[in-house]
Amino acid sequence: MRRLPVVITVLLTVGLAxxxxxxxxxxxxxxxxxxxxxxxxxxxxxxxxxxxxxxxxHYINSVRQxxxxxxxxxxxxxxxxxxxxxxPGVKVSDITFAGVPVRVYEPPAGxxxxxxxxxxxxxxxGWALGSTKKGAYxxxxxxxxxxxxxxxxxxxxxxxxxxxxxxxxLDCLNAAKHFLSPEVLARYAIDPERVAVAGDSAGGNxxxxxxxxxxTDDTIEVKFSVQALIYPVVQALDFNTPxxxxxxYIPILxxxxxxxxxxxxxxxxxxxxxxxxxxxxxxxxxxxxxxELRARVDWTVLxxxxxxxNYKPVIVDKGLQGVAKEVPGLLDVxxxxxxxxxxxxxKSPRTYMLTCxxxxxxxxxxxxxxxxxxxxxxxTIDHYEHGFHGCFSFITWPMDxxxxxxxxxxxxxxxxxxx
Ligand SMILES: *[C@@H]1O[C@H](CO)[C@@H](O)[C@H](O)[C@H]1NC(C)=O
Numbered sequence: 001m002r003r004l005p006v007v008i009t010v011l012l013t014v015g016l017a018x019x020x021x022x023x024x025x026x027x028x029x030x031x032x033x034x035x036x037x038x039x040x041x042x043x044x045x046x047x048x049x050x051x052x053x054x055x056x057x058h059y060i061n062s063v064r065q066x067x068x069x070x071x072x073x074x075x076x077x078x079x080x081x082x083x084x085x086x087x088p089g090v091k092v093s094d095i096t097f098a099g100v101p102v103r104v105y106e107p108p109a110g111x112x113x114x115x116x117x118x119x120x121x122x123x124x125x126g127w128a129l130g131s132t133k134k135g136a137y138x139x140x141x142x143x144x145x146x147x148x149x150x151x152x153x154x155x156x157x158x159x160x161x162x163x164x165x166x167x168x169x170l171d172c173l174n175a176a177k178h179f180l181s182p183e184v185l186a187r188y189a190i191d192p193e194r195v196a197v198a199g200d201s202a203g204g205n206x207x208x209x210x211x212x213x214x215x216t217d218d219t220i221e222v223k224f225s226v227q228a229l230i231y232p233v234v235q236a237l238d239f240n241t242p243x244x245x246x247x248x249y250i251p252i253l254x255x256x257x258x259x260x261x262x263x264x265x266x267x268x269x270x271x272x273x274x275x276x277x278x279x280x281x282x283x284x285x286x287x288x289x290x291x292e293l294r295a296r297v298d299w300t301v302l303x304x305x306x307x308x309x310n311y312k313p314v315i316v317d318k319g320l321q322g323v324a325k326e327v328p329g330l331l332d333v334x335x336x337x338x339x340x341x342x343x344x345x346x347k348s349p350r351t352y353m354l355t356c357x358x359x360x361x362x363x364x365x366x367x368x369x370x371x372x373x374x375x376x377x378x379x380t381i382d383h384y385e386h387g388f389h390g391c392f393s394f395i396t397w398p399m400d401x402x403x404x405x406x407x408x409x410x411x412x413x414x415x416x417x418x419x
Pocket of ligand 1: 320
């Protein structure tokens, strides 16, 4: 049967195309690149589940290994092409701040008598993945340090499954307090009036939460002067916002994956995922979620009509009995900074907010921006109509996206002019 190889090839090709292809809205540019990226992530997840099921390793460790392997491979491919990663002028040191590992980037210029800017960076990855040292985070922070003549401190906070909330938050807070101490700022020749905190995704969550604590703690003398939040996660009460629904199947952050990250972070049994996705955890019979708290995450009031579209709020009368009481982190502002009161938000620094249209977290960011504005804070919202979650980290060949490079440029420009 000479036809057999042909048949097998055709079947494999069709199978592969079926595996890789996902329908994409027209607004997504470079859709095939995004599909390939997503197929890579999905494969890493499947292999990790398989290894965990066979009892080899915790699945998060396998996902980390394969995404880092992918990263390394992409970097290897990219470095000969772009050659832009190596900035010999920037001094990089891996040290600790108050016992927390950090990577510090010092720009070549300044130091003697000339004060520089400072920035603390908190990377994303669902409180479970990512590292200061890997991939785009290292590239971006080096670039920022060099171009903006800024001392960057990137925090290697601990991750799930080793730790849960509030440990990652406390690691970041402790590192931030150390960084903002007059002695440390003086040691790095940083102007105390020009220190930023920034982060993306879960790192944006940590940045917003740490920023609230620093700005309201009267014992801390030096405050952050600006915060830059890149598609941050800021609430866990409503997983049916218009953006969660509109973008639930858009790579690379599916709605179910984001809910999963939250359950891991707050030590909630993963079997409850369907209940959380149905908003059963924030049903009206959860009496400790007061009307006041509900109003702070009410997208029907906080979002502009353009983003509300025709979506209807998902409000359950009777849900998962008592869950809001059993999971203390659910209503904790250190996990959900959107739940903070106006008096806390009013003390926030000037804010840069980056949101993407094709992102389940779009409305988290827009609602937080709106509540900061209502509290009197100046907020710049950079909304990317073609953006998808994670695009800010996809800037190096071959996984570079035009919208990612634009987003990075927008962030650097804003800091250049406002920090
Ligand atoms: C949500 O709670 C209701 C009970 O009020 C239940 O009937 C429903 O099955 C729950 N939804 C899910 C997805 O578990």
